[in-house]
Amino acid sequence: MRLKCIKLAGFKSFVDPTTVTFPSNLCAVVGPNGCGKSNIIDAVRWVMGESSAKNLRGEAMTDVIFNGSGSRKPVGQASIELVFDNSDGTIRGEFAGYNEISVKRKVTRESQNFYYLNGNKCRRRDITDIFLGTGLGPRSYAIIEQGMISRLIEAKPEELRIYVEEAAGISKYKERRRDTENR
Ligand code: ATP
Ligand code: MG
Numbered sequence: 001m002r003l004k005c006i007k008l009a010g011f012k013s014f015v016d017p018t019t020v021t022f023p024s025n026l027c028a029v030v031g032p033n034g035c036g037k038s039n040i041i042d043a044v045r046w047v048m049g050e051s052s053a054k055n056l057r058g059e060a061m062t063d064v065i066f067n068g069s070g071s072r073k074p075v076g077q078a079s080i081e082l083v084f085d086n087s088d089g090t091i092r093g094e095f096a097g098y099n100e101i102s103v104k105r106k107v108t109r110e111s112q113n114f115y116y117l118n119g120n121k122c123r124r125r126d127i128t129d130i131f132l133g134t135g136l137g138p139r140s141y142a143i144i145e146q147g148m149i150s151r152l153i154e155a156k157p158e159e160l161r162i163y164v165e166e167a168a169g170i171s172k173y174k175e176r177r178r179d180t181e182n183r
Contacts, residue, residue, distance in 0.1 A: 001090035001134060003044070003082060004100070010078040011046075012039040015066040041143060043080045047105045048137045049128045062111055079106040081116075091130055103127055132172035141167060 005021040008014035013036040020029075020040060029037045042056045046064060053061050068074035081104040086095070095101055095118070104116040105127075115122050117130070128137050135142040141163055152163065165171045 001088060002085045004085050005083045006040060006043055007079075007081040007083075008040075008043055009080075010066045010075040011043055011064055011080050012036065012066065012078075014039065014043075015069075015072055015075060041145070044082060044136075045140075045143065047080045047082050047103055047127075048131060048140065049105075049124045051124075062107065062109055064107065065109060077106060077108045079104065090134055093130060095130055101130075129172075129175075132175055133166065133169040135166060 002025065003022055005019055007017065007019050009017040029040060031037055038057070042064070046056055050056060051061075053059055053063060056064060058064060065078040066072070066075045081102055084091070084101045084103070085099065086101045087099045089096060091098070091101055098118065102116070102118050104119075106114040106116075113124070115124050115127055117126055131137040152160065155163075162171070165174065
């Protein structure tokens with residue numbers, strides 16, 4: 001599975017609709033300080049269901065919406081769409097047959113969140129569900145940020161176990177078991 005492109009609109013510094021494409025397995029995003037490189041990573045985290053504003057370097061969840069600049073007024077909503085190449089069949093289940101999977105999240109100033117899978121409205125849960133065990137999603141190890149290595153080294157055994165379970169692909173089954181037990 002590979003991230004093919006990210007479509008941003010009204011998200012942080014990306015006020016106008018912008019598409020960032022990743023044409024090969026190895027891509028680099030370069031640019032001067034403050035140009036929005038880290039905002040692109042925040043965008044990925046956010047769509048995958050990040051629910052902590054702090055992890056997105058903000059104070060409130062609506063801080064991801066473009067809040068104006070010297071020449072532009074703030075906007076009312078932010079949206080991000082991630083398009084994944086699933087031709088290797090990493091995503092199974094109901095989306096197994098899709099070569100391309102699109103995941104989208106939108107938020108309004110009123111803090112209303114909307115999620116979409118291949119264009120159809122869904123719950124946040126549906127998104128985290130299909131990405132469980134792929135290394136993306138909350139507790140993802142697909143994104144290695146500053147300080148994460150030392151956090152892993154210093155992690156308590158219970159915390160470390162969560163990462164190991166995700167890497168081993170069993171977190172999905174544990175989550176389903178928990179679900180069934182709670183029903
Ligand atoms: P560095 O090289 O220093 O790490 P960077 O390219 O990673 O920089 P980012 O942190 O992605 O830069 O982008 C920071 C910019 O995004 C700042 O100019 C900040 O004002 C802008 N920004 C962040 N949130 C918003 C927002 N809600 N509305 C408008 N601009 C925003
Ligand atoms: Mg940065």
